[in-house]
Amino acid sequence: MALKDEIHAKLDAAFQPSSLEVINESHLHAGHAGDDGSGESHWRLEISSTAFEGQSRVARHRAIHAALGDDIIARIHALSIQIG
């Protein structure tokens, strides 16, 4: 499974989001620090889910990190998260 689909599937399962965009921004960082040549280094998430209601910003991000798991977190260089 492509990394993008893996990320999508894990977040879908964890949060049943009402909207979810997984955007690969690696091309914007080509040649920068952290570009490992995989084309899958820099990611941006836009996610909306009732699962985040009442949680602090830090708690929301931690929940997303946990849902992705150490394996995915270790494989990517950067993850920008926007929670709507």
Add this chain to the structure above:
Amino acid sequence: MTAETQIKDTISTNDVVLFMKGTKSMPQCGFSSRVAGVLNFMGVEFADVNVLADEDIRQGIKDFSDWPTIPQLYVKGEFVGGCDIITEMTLSGELDTLLDENGVTYDKDAADKIREANA
């Protein structure tokens, strides 16, 4: 001194600490650069810890904060967040409130200028 002891010492002896890649005068990552840039522009006095200079601190701060990415901002010993959260809090004014509540001085006009420029 272990990395954890060093981290605890740094965040307890400095009101504002940014764990970052590079230094505040020469950041080496766009995300670190953005947060350091906001703090510099707002005239916040902060200690910068270059995680690229020490692999134990680089891993240690991730474990200590339960947060997998750099930069990481601490105010009065409390973890505030990374680049996305600091950006959101700057634009919403929550960062001003946090600094006010913790008695950290900064230039309010500069903070307003950031918000005007991003409105």
